[in-house]
Amino acid sequence: MKVVSLVPRFADSDDVLKRYCRKNFKAPCSIELVYVPFVLFRYRIELTSLFGRRKTEKGIFLVDSLQGIPVNIKKNTKFVLKDEGLRRQFDGLLGSSSINSTDLIKKNDKTITVSIEQLDVTEEQVLPEVLDEKAAIKAGKNLLMYDIMKLTGSLRYRRVDVVPEPQTETLYYPYWLLYYRNKKNQMQFDVLDALTGQKEGGQIIRSIKVGLVEKHKNYQNVNLEKGASVN
Numbered sequence: 001m002k003v004v005s006l007v008p009r010f011a012d013s014d015d016v017l018k019r020y021c022r023k024n025f026k027a028p029c030s031i032e033l034v035y036v037p038f039v040l041f042r043y044r045i046e047l048t049s050l051f052g053r054r055k056t057e058k059g060i061f062l063v064d065s066l067q068g069i070p071v072n073i074k075k076n077t078k079f080v081l082k083d084e085g086l087r088r089q090f091d092g093l094l095g096s097s098s099i100n101s102t103d104l105i106k107k108n109d110k111t112i113t114v115s116i117e118q119l120d121v122t123e124e125q126v127l128p129e130v131l132d133e134k135a136a137i138k139a140g141k142n143l144l145m146y147d148i149m150k151l152t153g154s155l156r157y158r159r160v161d162v163v164p165e166p167q168t169e170t171l172y173y174p175y176w177l178l179y180y181r182n183k184k185n186q187m188q189f190d191v192l193d194a195l196t197g198q199k200e201g202g203q204i205i206r207s208i209k210v211g212l213v214e215k216h217k218n219y220q221n222v223n224l225e226k227g228a229s230v231n
Helices: 013-024 084-097 133-152 203-225
Strands: 002-006 030-049 054-064 070-072 077-081 112-120 157-181 187-193
Touching: 013 030, 013 157, 013 187, 030 084, 030 133, 030 203, 054 133, 054 157, 070 133, 077 084, 084 112, 084 157, 133 157, 157 203, 187 203
Parallel strands: 002 157, 077 112
Antiparallel strands: 002 112, 030 054, 030 157, 054 070, 157 187
């Protein structure tokens, strides 16, 4: 199946295994690359100080369609879209954050470039959407608001509003799952971000677990519809 996805920088499973084993000193039983659905949208933050002064910030945001967990996009991130159709599709969302693949980035530039392409992946690699766009954005907005209040301090502003803009797109994010057995011989997995190679924790792992459970339930339902029994 075809998905519009952020292109993995760490795409070779052997390289990922070597990187993982060097840092964790354990050999996984198996490894797979999965694609997690996210909602991409623009937002603005409207801040009103105790003295009535107003300040507005803008940004691009990703929230997963499993729990609504937000992933902020750094301001120095630039997206490369090689396909003309994708450039038109994402133009209103990415704006100046989008560049052509032929644009030159200076060697001393701290710009982070991330490619967006339409990829052919197997259906087994794609985790299902659990939340619709509105529910995902609402959950992500609440978490973003909480983070903003922690960073700015609740006493600095009397009002903080996060306003999502209407245009949205579904975008898949690649993660490596590395399965291993713990000391009790129980199967567990670690998650590596396929863009950065960094080990994930916390809510992202929880979201992937939710997606895997939902995917398993979907397979069970398909089997039941075909007349198969589930023991």
